[in-house]
Amino acid sequence: MQIKKRHLSLSMITLGALAAAGVPSLAAEAATKPSNLPVEGRAGGFSGATTWLNSAPLTPQQLRGKVVLVDFWTYSCINCIRTVPYIRAWAAKYRERGLVVVGVHTPEFKFEEDLVNINAAVGRFQIDYPIAVDSAQQIWQAWGNRYWPALYLVDANGKIRHHQFGEGGYDKMERAIQSLLAEASPGPVDNTLVNPRSNDEQMAPDLANLGSDEAYLGYQKASNLRLTPRLREDRPQVYSAGQLSLNQLGLNGRWIVGAESAVADEPGAGVACQFSARDLHLVMGPGTAGGKVRIKVMLDGKAPGADHGADIDAGGMGVVDATRLYQLVRQSGQVRQRRFDIQFLDQGAKAFAFTFG
Structure with missing residues (x-):
């Protein structure tokens, strides 16, 4: 069993x-x-x-x-x-x-x-x-x-x-x-x-304002992926995220969605998420040992500013250089529902799962 x-x-x-x-x-x-x-x-x-x-x-x-x-x-x-x-x-x-x-x-x-x-x-x-x-x-x-x-x-x-x-x-x-x-x-x-x-x-999670739960990008455990067109498992496909409801995930650009992760198959491919939590983390990696992938994060279509996480700057820029959990958002003021977008400026990055706190 x-x-x-x-x-x-x-x-x-x-x-x-x-x-x-x-x-x-x-x-x-x-x-x-x-x-x-x-x-x-x-x-x-x-x-x-x-x-x-x-x-x-x-x-x-x-x-x-x-x-x-x-x-x-x-x-x-x-x-x-x-x-x-x-x-x-x-x-x-x-x-x-x-x-x-x-x-x-x-x-x-x-x-x-x-x-x-x-x-x-x-x-x-x-x-x-x-x-x-x-x-x-x-x-x-x-x-x-x-x-x-x-x-x-x-x-x-x-x-x-x-x-x-x-x-x-x-x-x-x-x-x-x-x-x-x-x-x-x-x-x-x-x-x-x-x-x-x-x-x-x-830091301990802000449970009083936690409205989002762990969400996976690999098809083996994904439950809230909103993909247009429909998912093609383990094959390249160009997707569009569009508008998202709370706790939905979407992909933009060409991706290969595998069992455990989604792989950015072109520079500029992105992941979107509608969430409600103080903190947003994404487990991801560069795709190759020793590789580096530049990322750009936006909140509600703008640079995160004071709401940036520890692994990016106020302009939303950062680098993925190891396969681990990255803190990308920490809302500094009142916690509210937000639209999160991350763009992978280099090809090959792997995105596994979102977690919140």
């Missing part, structure tokens, strides 16, 4: 989370008695990793006696990206107290299997804890996981005691970490909470 895989936002999180009323007492109680976190199952281990980054391979036997936080992520997932500062902060704060953080990088797109791309993302996000590269999705299967990001907290005996699906819930997870560290070994545990600094793309 095929496993359904989904990115989760803050509004879809925390199955089996601790009751809010009980959370503040966890760290204090754990110093003198066992944690009250329930046993949820046994950890699946890391057999099947294609390679490891930042560490030699880790086995359940090596980790026995340690509290282990396992993070299933993939590097172009915006929900994963926004979670990284907290995971990195927990790894640093509690490393000497006995916490081991293990990232499991399980790809969604084919390009996320490329070790060069993964290494670049690990460096870009300044991740120094061990990463199990799960390009064959064997670890994902062994844990029965379904989501990005998914965090599993494992006690010193190898049992899952807490989990978190999606971003958010950081205070509950850190209290759970403190609880299991105190249970695993005697001695005080710092019961403060981290407050990591986040860069532009890692």
Whole structure:
């Protein structure tokens, strides 16, 4: 049976989370008695990793006696990206107290299997804890996981005691970490909470004004593509986007729409999107390793000005030089529905998916 895989936002999180009323007492109680976190199952281990980054391979036997936080992520997932500062902060704060953080990088797109791309993302996000590269999705299967990001907290005996699906819930997870560290070994545990600094793309989403959801350009997962004429799979076709309704996507110029992505088949080809959110991101790449593609972004037919994202300037100009998530819009004032257009000034760019925040 095929496993359904989904990115989760803050509004879809925390199955089996601790009751809010009980959370503040966890760290204090754990110093003198066992944690009250329930046993949820046994950890699946890391057999099947294609390679490891930042560490030699880790086995359940090596980790026995340690509290282990396992993070299933993939590097172009915006929900994963926004979670990284907290995971990195927990790894640093509690490393000497006995916490081991293990990232499991399980790809969604084919390009996320490329070790060069993964290494670049690990460096870009300044991740120094061990990463199990799960390009064959064997670890994902062994844990029965379904989501990005998914965090599993494992006690010193190898049992899952807490989990978190999606971003958010950081205070509950850190209290759970403190609880299991105190249970695993005697001695005080710092019961403060981290407050990591986040860069532009890692800022928490504006859920109160979020009216758009993830949207794919490849035909395998596309649901809101409005194409004139009709889609021709895997073959060149000149399209016209025209007027779009909220959350519809369109293409302008000659494109080759494949299963995972749409490829700009001529200079000047464009993608349009009608959206409602503070932030707009697009997962895209230059099409060839080491290549560069110039882009021009417009909002409602004009340069974005103060509403430009971190990866373009106020005039809407930018360069795609790696296959990753690019932040193209951050509305600086009142969030409202906008028309987004991106033009690829050079041929060959691949566009995969829009995400919002």
